[in-house]
Amino acid sequence: MQKKTLYHLIREFLWVLVASLVCLMVLSPIIFKGNYKFLTSNALMIFMSVLYFRMLFTFTELPYMRSLWVRIPIFLVNFHFIIMIFTTEQDVIPRWESQNIFQFMYDLTVEQNLAQRRWLVDYIRNEYLLSGVAGVVSIIAINTRILASFFTRNTRRFNEMLQDTN
Numbered sequence: 001m002q003k004k005t006l007y008h009l010i011r012e013f014l015w016v017l018v019a020s021l022v023c024l025m026v027l028s029p030i031i032f033k034g035n036y037k038f039l040t041s042n043a044l045m046i047f048m049s050v051l052y053f054r055m056l057f058t059f060t061e062l063p064y065m066r067s068l069w070v071r072i073p074i075f076l077v078n079f080h081f082i083i084m085i086f087t088t089e090q091d092v093i094p095r096w097e098s099q100n101i102f103q104f105m106y107d108l109t110v111e112q113n114l115a116q117r118r119w120l121v122d123y124i125r126n127e128y129l130l131s132g133v134a135g136v137v138s139i140i141a142i143n144t145r146i147l148a149s150f151f152t153r154n155t156r157r158f159n160e161m162l163q164d165t166n
Helices: 003-031 039-057 068-098 114-165
Strands: 034-036 105-108
Touching: 003 034, 003 039, 003 114, 039 068, 039 114, 068 114
Parallel strands: none
Antiparallel strands: 034 105
């Protein structure tokens, strides 16, 4: 394996590790209190937000984003993720209004008083809303960046063709 390819693989692995640690840090107050019903969707939103924001700023340095055959599936799959985020947010919002911790948790592993339960419901609400908004914003931003790269690449090719004809 080439040194440059190995460098990119190590860097991608480290970013996946960083995104996983961010997920664990954000979800740790919820996870250690009981069995959280929306763990997978919430973790996916946080994970995607971190990775997509990083991809947005390092877009030109990523070797796999240079290929059109990689960018198009990412662009199309992102629409599925946006729909998934909106549907899970739509499922969670009515549960916020009930202010009942058992709407979010299967069971509580730690006995909590009413104030602690209220704090946990507020934390879940704020964290889920923030991760959903961050997920949608990051998906829209990376899709915009993919479209912009497609048009800039085609504009460069078009300008080169014009210069060849002169």
